[in-house]
C-alpha cells in the first residue's frame with residue numbers, strides 16, 4: 080500500500096471496509112482511455128500556457144502513453160487501494176516517471192477529471208447507439224420493402240382485439256418511425272453534452288491561466304462548459320442519455336411482445352429462426368423466444384438505470400458529492416444492454432418467416448371490416464353514427480350465431496339496412512379494406528410505398 084494521493088492531512092490509515100466501499104476502480108477502469116486522453120490534453124495545454132516546461136510536458140506525455148499501452152495490453156494492475164481510475168493512472172505514472180508526475184494534477188481536480196471522462200464516454204456511447212439504432216431501422220425498412228411487394232396483410236389490433244386489416248409493411252414502418260426518433264434523441268443528447276467541463280477544477284475554477292477552449296477543442300468538444308459549478312456538479316447529460324435509452328428500450332420491448340405473441344402456436348403468424356431461439360431441457364417440442372423475452376425483460380433494468388440516477392441526483396447540493404460516483408454503472412449497463420439487443424434484432428428480423436396465409440385469415444376474422452361496412456353506408460348518405468349502430472347490430476347478430484359478416488344472408492343484411500346486400504358484404508374483403516385506407520400515413524399499398532420511399536430518402540440523407 081502506498082500513501083494516498085490525498086493523504087497529507089490524515090494520521091490514521093483508511094479502514095479496510097471503507098476502502099472497499101469507497102473504491103470505484105472496479106467499474107470506472109472502463110474510463111481509462113478517456114481519462115488518459117483528458118490528461119494528455121490537460122498537460123499539453125499546461126505546457127502551451129507556460130505553466131509546465133516543455134521537458135515536463137514531454138516526460139508526462141511519454142509516461143501517460145506508456146501507461147495507456149500497458150492498459151491496452153492488459154499489463155496493468157488495477158489497485159483497489161488506489162481507489163479509482165484517476166488515481167490508479169496517476170500513481171502508475173508516478174511509478175514510471177517519478178515525482179514530476181505530480182505536476183499533471185496542476186489546476187485540476189478529480190471532479191473535473193471525472194466529469195470530462197464521463198462526458199467523453201457518454202457522448203461516444205450516445206453516438207454509437209444512434210448508429211446501431213439506425214442500422215436496425217435500415218433492417219426494418221428493408222423488411223417493409225420486402226413485404227410490401229406481395230402486400231402481406233396483418234390484423235391490426237387495438238386492445239389486442241382485431242381492429243382493422245393493415246399491411247405487414249405498414250407495421251414494420253411504424254417501428255421505423257419510432258427508431259428514427261430514437262436515433263434523433265441520441266444525437267440530440269450527444270449534441271447537448273458536447274461541452275468540456277475540464278478546467279472547472281474542484282468547483283470554482285482556478286487561478287491558473289488555463290486555456291479551456293484549447294482543451295475542449297483537443298478533446299473534440301464543441302466548447303467548454305460556461306459555469307464551473309455546473310461543469311462538475313451536473314449529470315443531466317447522463318440522465319438524458321439514460322432517458323433516450325429507456326424510451327428505445329420501451330420500443331424494443333413492445334416489438335418483443337409482439338414477436339412473442341405472434342410466434343405462439345395460437346397466433347402462428349411467424350416463425351423465429353432456430354439461430355435466435357432456444358429449447359427446453361424437459362419439453363422436446365419447445366422453441367422459446369428467449370431473445371425477445373430478454374429484450375422485454377431487460378427494458379426493466381434500463382428503466383431502472385434512469386430512475387436510479389434521477390434519485391441519486393435529486394438530493395445532492397451543488398457541486399460534487401460522492402453520490403455522483405453512482406452515475407456510471409447504470410450508463411455502462413444501459414449502453415451494453417441496448418448495444419446487444421439492437422444487434423440481435425438486426426440479425427434476427429431478416430431471418431424471421433411470416434406466414435401470409437395465416438395473418439391474412441386472422442385479419443379477416445373478428446369483424447375487422449365492420450368499419451368498412453359502416454363507411455359504405457355513410458358514403459350512401461347514412462349519418463356515420465347511424466351506420467355504426469346498424470353495423471353494430473349486424474356484428475351482434477353474426478357473433479350470436481357464430482358467423483362472420485360475409486356469412487350473413489342477403490335477407491338479414493337487407494333487413495338491417497336497404498343499402499346492404501350479400502353482394503355488398505362479399506365485396507368488403509380485407510384487401511379492399513386495406514386498399515381503401517388512402518389517407519396520408521394510412522395503410523393503403525400506395526401510401527406505404529410512398530412512406531418507404533420517404534424513409535429511404537431520410538435514411539440516406541442524415
Ligand code: ARG
Nearest residue numbers: 103163189190193399403404
Ligand atoms: N471516483 C470519483 C467519482 O467517480 C471521482 C471523483 C472523486 N472526487 C472527489 N472529490 N472525491 O465520482
